[in-house]
Amino acid sequence: MPSERAPVIRARDIEVVYPGHPPVRAVRGVSFDLFKGEVVGLVGESGCGKSTIAKVLTGLVRPAGGAVEYHGQPIRPLGVRRRPLFQTGIQMVFQDPGSSLNPRRPVGPQIRDGLELALRRRRQAGPGDPAQPAGPTANPGDWLERVGLAAGDQTRYPGSFSGGQRQRVATARALAAEPDVLIGDEPISALDASTQAKVAYLMSKLAVSQGAVLLFISHDLSVVRLIADRLLVMWSGRIVESGPTEAVWSNPGHPYTKVLLGAIPAPDGAGRLPAVPAGTAAFDAPPVIHDDP
Amino acid sequence: MTRRSPTARLWRAIPPGLRQPLGLAAGLIALAWLVICLIGPAIAPFDPLAQDLPRFSPPGEVSFLGTDELGRDLFSRILAGARVTIGLALVLVCLSMLIGSLLGLLAGFFGRWVDEAIMRFTDLVMAFPTVILAMVTAAALGASLFNAVLAALVVSWPQYARVVRSIVLGLRGNDFVWSGRLLGFSAVRSIRVDILPGTMGPTLVLASLDIGTAALLLSGLSFLGLGARPPTPEWGSMVSAAVSHFDKWWLGVFPGLAILTVVISFNFIGDALRDALDPGVAPR
Ligand SMILES: Nc1ncnc2c1ncn2[C@@H]1O[C@H](COP(=O)(O)OP(=O)(O)O)[C@@H](O)[C@H]1O
Ligand SMILES: [Mg+2]
Numbered sequence: 373m374p375s376e377r378a379p380v381i382r383a384r385d386i387e388v389v390y391p392g393h394p395p396v397r398a399v400r401g402v403s404f405d406l407f408k409g410e411v412v413g414l415v416g417e418s419g420c421g422k423s424t425i426a427k428v429l430t431g432l433v434r435p436a437g438g439a440v441e442y443h444g445q446p447i448r449p450l451g452v453r454r455r456p457l458f459q460t461g462i463q464m465v466f467q468d469p470g471s472s473l474n475p476r477r478p479v480g481p482q483i484r485d486g487l488e489l490a491l492r493r494r495r496q497a498g499p500g501d502p503a504q505p506a507g508p509t510a511n512p513g514d515w516l517e518r519v520g521l522a523a524g525d526q527t528r529y530p531g532s533f534s535g536g537q538r539q540r541v542a543t544a545r546a547l548a549a550e551p552d553v554l555i556g557d558e559p560i561s562a563l564d565a566s567t568q569a570k571v572a573y574l575m576s577k578l579a580v581s582q583g584a585v586l587l588f589i590s591h592d593l594s595v596v597r598l599i600a601d602r603l604l605v606m607w608s609g610r611i612v613e614s615g616p617t618e619a620v621w622s623n624p625g626h627p628y629t630k631v632l633l634g635a636i637p638a639p640d641g642a643g644r645l646p647a648v649p650a651g652t653a654a655f656d657a658p659p660v661i662h663d664d665p
Numbered sequence: 666m667t668r669r670s671p672t673a674r675l676w677r678a679i680p681p682g683l684r685q686p687l688g689l690a691a692g693l694i695a696l697a698w699l700v701i702c703l704i705g706p707a708i709a710p711f712d713p714l715a716q717d718l719p720r721f722s723p724p725g726e727v728s729f730l731g732t733d734e735l736g737r738d739l740f741s742r743i744l745a746g747a748r749v750t751i752g753l754a755l756v757l758v759c760l761s762m763l764i765g766s767l768l769g770l771l772a773g774f775f776g777r778w779v780d781e782a783i784m785r786f787t788d789l790v791m792a793f794p795t796v797i798l799a800m801v802t803a804a805a806l807g808a809s810l811f812n813a814v815l816a817a818l819v820v821s822w823p824q825y826a827r828v829v830r831s832i833v834l835g836l837r838g839n840d841f842v843w844s845g846r847l848l849g850f851s852a853v854r855s856i857r858v859d860i861l862p863g864t865m866g867p868t869l870v871l872a873s874l875d876i877g878t879a880a881l882l883l884s885g886l887s888f889l890g891l892g893a894r895p896p897t898p899e900w901g902s903m904v905s906a907a908v909s910h911f912d913k914w915w916l917g918v919f920p921g922l923a924i925l926t927v928v929i930s931f932n933f934i935g936d937a938l939r940d941a942l943d944p945g946v947a948p949r
Binding site for chain 2 (some may be wrong): 430432455457486542546
């Protein structure tokens with residue numbers, strides 16, 4: 373059972389405040405654990421703080437409060453210096469297919485960046501290191517094939533691929549680094565409906581087969597529920613409901629989740645979560661936590 | 666795709682701004698000047714330094730463009746001077762581009778105090794009128810061509826720093842830059858792989874726009890006696906020498922025309938390049 377094992381990611385009471393007038397409290401006390409091999413869906417409407425959580429986990433944003441640990445080590449915010457090798461076990465696929473890859477480099481070398489990182493981590497990770505990657509070495513061509521493209525596409529530039537294909541390449545690049553945490557920050561939101569489910573399935577299949585956790589972020593529940601073992605429902609900077617996908621789906625407890633599920637059309641990828649203004653009193657109910665089965 | 670003849674393909678390779686009579690003329694003139702930079706002294710009919718022709722011979726008598734107050738052939742001196750004026754302008758532009766881009770990259774990428782410090786300094790330099798600052802610097806360094814280039818460098822790097830910085834600021838927020846950092850890129854690697862290539866196009870456009878200006882600035886300094894020393898055949902100092910012989914119109918007009926055509930033709934090329942690379946900017 374997950375709760376008996378040490379989590380890969382342990383987040384406690386994360387608070388994030390963006391400076392400004394007035395400052396934006398984007399995340400207000402969020403706690404969760406991520407365990408090896410599971411697919412977790414983080415869902416909620418636009419602006420509820422999902423990307424901010426992803427940025428905290430990757431060190432792109434420094435939390436104002438709380439603690440985030442990766443294999444028991446605090447995550448160091450990314451500064452001018454190179455990212456600590458240990459923490460490169462957390463990788464991310466970004467939302468916008470138009471900027472998730474460098475348009476001026478062929479995709480082969482970009483995937484090779486991930487492979488080189490995996491090599492470095494293998495060389496430097498000590499024995500017994502929980503983040504030490506395992507498995508045979510691959511080349512960019514292998515990775516392109518794994519994500520459903522052709523090995524010969526290595527020399528092509530991102531501009532010659534469709535949005536869905538680019539997200540496949542970005543997935544290959546991130547997974548080539550052999551991370552044990554893969555975060556997809558709305559990686560399918562910009563894709564058309566017919567591609568969304570395919571890319572989502574691919575990401576979860578590949579991540580799970582590598583033994584990684586997939587934290588799949590979306591404002592669209594219809595696809596997430598097909599791949600996620602567990603759901604975290606966010607509203608206004610908080611997690612308002614969490615639990616196994618089936619439990620949340622069939623027995624939503626929090627008023628926001630109910631509204632959210634009520635708004636889900638057929639899982640054709642066209643579903644969009646309802647926008648509910650922050651401060652809507654009806655949703656300030658206590659969080660609902662479904663027990664793990 | 667329809668098949669095109671080689672000439673048609675060559676035509677398409679020319680930036681649209683140059684594909685009109687005026688633009689084509691400018692391109693050809695600039696090209697001609699660059700060729701003259703390379704082979705000028707070799708095709709000069711006379712030794713540009715030799716003082717053995719009749720003095721003040723008007724154009725067409727002893728030689729094509731006449732002779733100067735020391736009996737040197739004006740045409741040969743202009744041909745030889747291309748290498749000095751345009752050659753040094755190219756050197757100047759390359760150096761400004763290098764220094765300015767480096768500072769702009771650092772400021773844009775690292776932000777915070779690095780940016781503050783570099784941009785404050787850039788603003789300070791830009792606050793002075795260009796020509797006056799260059800003059801003062803050249804005067805302080807002492808009159809020589811080398812010092813004139815240094816003085817021109819002092820005033821011409823800031824525009825590159827500004828442009829490169831603003832491009833870097835735009836690029837830095839791109840997801841692929843963050844992906845690179847997440848894959849363990851050092852700052853240097855990130856700049857080299859994900860940032861620098863994106864700054865190249867606009868920087869080269871700025872540089873080509875700047876060649877004419879640089880030539881003008883260098884010959885201006887020489888005109889003021891702060892650059893080339895006699896007998897170096899430099900266009901600005903040739904115009905300057907002509908001032909004391911105003912009735913001998915050819916002495917000033919021809920070197921002046923040389924400067925003018927360089928400035929105009931290179932500006933044209935820069936404009937055309939800019940329009941070609943950035944269709945968002947309406948042609949002027
Ligand atoms: N860099 C930033 N500066 C200021 N406010 C921000 C910044 N990034 C996000 N926010 C704000 O924080 C809140 C959460 O944003 P985000 O995490 O991107 O939400 P989501 O990914 O769920 O759409 C939003 O209100 C957004 O406007
Ligand atoms: Mg987001």
